[in-house]
Amino acid sequence: MKLKIALFSVLTATLSFAAQAEAPGGKFAGEAEQMFRSSFKAENPKYWMKRLDQDETMKTCGIYRDNPPRKIGEKLEKQNAATIRYPVDGKLIGDWKEGEKLAAVGTGGHIGFIQPDPAGRVRGGNCYACHQLAKKELAYGTIGPSLQQFGKVRGSSEEIIKYTYDKIYNSNAFTACTNMPRFGLHSWLTPEQITHIVAFLIDPESPVNKD
């Protein structure tokens, strides 16, 4: 009887493994990683090349094609939640007008020799690339959900404000391997800038909630 159960569990384990798609690259993944890294110009500055380094979240998300098993996803979410840092004054909601600008800016941070951004180029969150926000802006993307009337629908409780801040700071704290960048973790946006985007989403006067 015990043997039967053991056999059964081996069989189901094998089946569930087989049902799962093979990791990208299959048996060539290791070699592909080496090939990728060695494809970049030798004269690339070291600090550029750092951008190709992967943390555990990036690596794991790649292996599972951004769909990790729940258990592994939960582990990543916990790790990412632990990275969240707050502004020194503890205020999580800033100026929605500043946030509105940051949501629209798609430039900044491009490197390379052909078409890099000039030094000091304004860097934004580029929220409209993926989300619908203020009604008047029609050039919005659909990779993320619509955030129109974000605050109107959810209210402006402390809990909602903290959730919004945390989500922008590190989106993977809530959904491992989401498409959304981790703006705070990578210092792409400062904690203060994140509070402005929080205001843009939540402030009742913001066009996100007004229109």
Next chain:
Amino acid sequence: MIHRSIQSLAALAVAATFAGPLFAQDSKVADELAKYREALADGNPADLLEVKGESLWSEKRGPKKATLEQCDLGLGPGKLDGAYAQLPKYFKDTNKVMDVESRLVHCMVTLQGFTQAEVTRQWYSKPGKESDIEALVTFVGAKSNGKPINVPATHPAEAKMAKMGEYIFYRRSGPQDFSCAICHGQEGKRIRLQDLGNLTTKDGAGTAMKTWPSYRVSQGAVWTMQRRLIDCMRQARWPEPEYLADSVIALETYLQKTATGTVMETPGIKR
């Protein structure tokens, strides 16, 4: 063809209208872009480059004063019809999987006697400085027009390259946590107003691959697939790979394999 190209330059003035901010309804914008493409269908500015590529192909050049007419792009020396649609592929003489660009460079080195550095110095055009490689790729690409993409990747070296391309497609890194799959792994999504193909399906990859090389209105230049993919890495805020790097050829192999069966319509016109 030259006459058609002059017409197309006039059409470009019309194109400038579309370069401004897009405030109109999405469908209206899509309609206007479709109309614009139609207007240019008789005279793609890339035609000029195709003519230039044709003369570069048959001109005696380089230290060896040779033409490229004996260049083997996979179907035998000088056989161009449908060659682009079957690349990248494994070449015995170099023991490498090569795409159209690496193979053309190889021919310019071996047949014409140029050094690799000489021929790749100007691999993409800049205002006032045209690229011979872009012209040659446009010429060779057009010779596959109407032919189905056919990269089954059956040779072990090709199969391996396609798998390595798949790995890179899903590999996330950089300050935005991007991979190719973030934008190109789902159906019916867009960035701002730009529709995104799902490159993991035959239809999506086919729509993307069948029109390269392509004239890019916003850039005023023809872009090759290498240029396109190197720019994707720029958009992902990664550093720049080397021109003709294996990882770019691997991505091309993965995408062409997925797109296999789709009929080529090149040179294309894009935003």
